[in-house]
Amino acid sequence: MRAECREATTLIHPDPQHVLSFDREGRLYTFYDDGILYKRALDSTLHWRRRAPGGPRERGVLDPEEALEVFAHVHAYARRAARELQGGCAERAAREIVPWTPGRLAAERERFSAIYRPIAILPPDQYFAIVVQATEGCTWNKCTFCSFYQGRPFHAKTPEQLRVHAEAVRDFLGRQLLLRRGVFLADGNALALSRSRLLPIFEAVREVFPGREIYGFVDLYSGERHDPADWGELARLGLERVYVGMETGHDELLVFLNKPGSARELEAFVRELKGAGVSVGLIVMVGVGGRNYREAHARATLEALARMPLDRRDLVYLSPFVEHPDSAYARERAAAGLTPMDWGEIEAETARLAAEVRRLGVRAARYDIREFIY
Ligand code: SF4
16 A cells, blocks of 8 residues: 655555545545546546457446445545555545545535536646636537537626635635646636626636636637727736637538638637737537548648647647537438548548648647546
8 A cells, every 4th residue: 555645636556456546625536446447527427437458448427326336445445545554644544535435425416516507518628627607508509519508598697696606616626726727717608708797707716716827618709709909808817728619611511510600700810819819729520521521621621720820829629520419410411411430530530630730830639528527
């Protein structure tokens, strides 16, 4: 039995087949159990992942009863650590981790639900952000492929509600804040709010989480409605990067997806953001439009990216497209006679596009929405 007592985490290694990590509140974060990696989301949902030798990566989510069993194993390891370790790590295990009985850890679900609506998605570099839900839903909510905010009408918190929410988030995370970085303003389109509504939100966030950079999504349609000077003002208040679902640089395909905007409009918007000192994260869906659009989508997207003033602060995410069978996209794709790309083709295309984006001198990364956990 070994342990590492770090500033932001505690790691326990009972034996070579098992590793457990905890936040400084003592709550489980990850548990490597002989080939299976469990990750606990903040609402105590337990996600698992494993790769059989030579096989594909498998993943899933345990039901609450199964999760309780895993929490019981974790608790047994924590009690053993408190007994068998020496010195400060034994004391930390006893003081911080052992009080989290399986039932108490599972009950984090209720605490989470009292503060948050489900967090639908974040960009991968924001999985360690502090999420502040300034709005709920998306102002547009009509892209045919998107199911993130279905059934969730757009709603913005008042400045008072926002402050109460941000303080509740701070208290809920507690010393897990040591692990977390900037603040991500959720949901899908928080930065679409007008300047007069955004300024008090930024003020409250800066007061509750001083010194943290601020991030958020915006869709092109809403982003363009801001005065260019607004972005400069938000940048001075801590806005570091804005994430835009570009999806494709191919305008005809964008219309097919029922997403407003065009490649030229996005290019102008990116210039505006960059001119204001805000970096961008552009998300491109790889495989959307199927084999029929593969070449045209890739060419138009790369051409659009090449025209933008992107630099090393920016990011292009290549997101392998996951078609939901009951989505409007699936129906319209079938009606239009478009042939979907298989997973192998999508993966190969993702790697090819990432290499092409890097040739433009811009950082590129894979963005698998199925790996999202908050
Ligand atoms: S703008 Fe973004 S969040 Fe809103 S429906 Fe389209 S893809 Fe979904």
